[in-house]
Amino acid sequence: MKSARYSTRHNSRIPIFYWIFAAAFLALIAALGYRQIFLYDFYTKRGERQSMRRVIEPGARGDIYDRNGKLLVTNEPFFTVGIYFNEILGEFRKEYSRLKKIKFDAMRAAGETPRFKDGEVSEMTHQARANVLNRYLGMINKILGSNYEMPEDNYNRHFRINPLLPFPLIRELTAREHAILAERIPVNSPLQLYTDTKRYYPYGDIAAHVLGTVRNSDGVDSEGMPGEDLRTFAGVGKVGRSGIERAFDYMLSGQSGLKIMVVDNEGFKYEDIMDVSPKKGKSMNSSLDIDLQQVIEDSIGNRKGAAAVLDVKTGEVLALASRPSYNPNTVYKSNAEYAAAEEAGAWLNRSTQGLYPPGSTFKIVTAMSGLMTGAIDDQTVITCNGYYKVDSRLFPCNNRYGHGNLNLEGALALSCNVFFYKTGLDCGHRAIAATAKEMGLDSSTGIEIGDSPYTVVPTPEYKRRRGRGGWVNGDTANISIGQGDLLQTPLQMACMTASFARGETRTKASIVHDPTRVTDMEYHGGEKLGLTREQYETILKGMVLSSTDGTSRRARIKGVTIAAKSGTAQVTVNGRPLTLAWMVAFAPADDPKVAMSVMIEGEEPGDVGGGKTAGPIVKAAMEQYFRK
């Protein structure tokens, strides 16, 4: 009875709740209206950002071929398991808090005030990241039964630069590992399997310096691409690091593709709303003849050296060898292999960057200079007694017993130093330097992959600049035989030889095979040699004689007349006197098609010589060239 009375009695407090609920509903309706009307754009964009993803895929790089269409560089796929940092940020934070608690508890227990010292925050952040990543790696190792270790401490850099891209934990998985992980890793895990491509060099260490290598790019060019405000995932592209890969990066690089997709609440793709496929970069036809390149590199073998072979008419580089070399497929993967390459000095492209005194191969320039200045002619005979006295110093010949009476042809064939000391001194160092410069020995060959800008044709000014005093006759005698301060690259000497073979002063080297290229004198940028027909023939005969009966006879081959000049230069490396074996050659002598230079570095004093060391390499290269 009491309760019935209680339930029917008017309670004056109830309307207060009505009003409270009414006010609350009004506030809700007002807030809803505000969001629907005034914040429409804001939420639309936010919705797009949450439900749409932009993926930028770098285009595959183009392939590189040799002049006969043989594949020299291509892309090879491999599988990687990586982890998305943005998916494990919470775990990083949790681990950081755990480490911080342990540290602070320990400090408190030791009676210290719990606080970080300088640098400790960053150290602990790195440690937290390492711990989390190691946990995931441990999980993979458990699945695979393997023992992979964390990649070196580059995850912090990756975290800073590419937080949206997967961080590769294990690269180049085997087919079995890939299959197991594909089945065992949940599809929506922060760990993801993805395909990447690497550059593949089918010929290994052959032509490695010319072809070059690539490195991962820091980002993919997405300028001007739509969807800049969307959450973006971008793949890692490749850029050329050296050689053709670098010089023709603009051509080989693919065009990035773009996908904008709507994803569901689980992050799976629902539908593509924009899909622009990446495009593979253009292929490049290099001027190299890989078979010829291989023959030359095999001939050089384990020695240190370089060689350059040019098409005389076009200046196209048929082979550009530098040994020791490295295998670009493996050298960046193995610390031991990398260290061995470093130790051997394999990074240097000796053919384009190595600077060496050209030795007696330079006598061609001295001979030209002597003939052009009138210091000698084709009838000039000089007596060689095995030495030549310049001022108070005796300059030796390569034959210490002397060559006897020699004309220019004979002096070139036997590489008589005395003949060229006298010729050089008679025509003067300025004339020799002028001829060398006319032949382009002080400027770039124009090759697209770059060559050394530090070649030297010495002059009195140069010597003074180097603080080595004034010019003396001994300097002239030295440069007359390609010694002294003269420094040239093997490619430079090959270009000089090709120019001489055509009767012109310059050869523009190119690594691109272009059958449509017009290669006249204007293209090469030179002019006719300042020699009469007879003068030219005299030098030519001397070079032919050198290959048939002279110092270059080890280069001769059956059926083709070769014009060659050998050289053995002396250098001092780290206080040790060493020798360099040189040879320049072109063939056929009466209708030149191919020109080349070879240089081999000696390892012990006098262990190499132009004829005996470089000659067989020229022979092998010429045989290969004319076999085709």
Add this chain to the structure above:
Amino acid sequence: MALRKFTAVRNIAIFAGVLAACLLAPAVVRHYTGKAFEEFRAPLDAIPSQLNDLEKFWDLRMNYSKSELIEVGRDLARLNAGYAIKLTENEALKSRVESLEKILSLPGEEKFKMEVARVARRDINAWWQHLIIRKGAAHGIREGYAVIYGGGVVGRVVKANTYTSVVELVSSRGFRMAAHFLGEDRPVIYQGAGSLSFQDARGEVRDVPADLKASTLKPLQLVTSPLAGSFPDGILIGDVIDLTLEPDGIFRSGTVRLPRTLGGVREVAVLIPVSDLMEE
């Protein structure tokens, strides 16, 4: 009045206490409580299936005459007798293979034992692609085991209760496995792609070498790969009728048509690795 108030406060306190216990209980306690609940609830999945069997039994009893049932029973007995002979033949062949393997010191071919199970429930829609089967851990089934049927791959066990197991279907978006095409040994990756309304279940295949092509006239059969060790070689996954070249120019990808019978599968076989049986 005071009593009512006390009762209300007590109820709220109990509720709050249970809630707090749930939230604050150690992870181990929560885990095992959850598992216990699952085990307790699991028969509910199996009971409808068993009732369904019972319903079919009564349906046969009510709608067919005794002579008709006897006739069907005889046919079935004949078939069973035929299968029994085949089984004996298979056993004989198997022992012959084993003895040859012993003589030649070859590793044993048998890597899996089959545990046949009846499907209790199907959860196949745009979100869930699961089957519940009437066998579980008590029958040696563990998570990760492969499940097949007469038409090919069914999926993989994702949860093994004591007497029931949950199988993730091959069409599920979360299902991924290594595969290869029949007559090819280069591995590819298969992943389920769900099923759209009024359409058959499907999957996607990727990392297909660029030189492989497929068409409606010459479809390629995608089969399981033994690489990962969970499936034997050569069990049908589905057909591929179109492969599109990826922009990288190295791989192709395409859609896999899964067998239509997958949606109505009643009996499946769980593949239990022999190595696991030996461990036990």
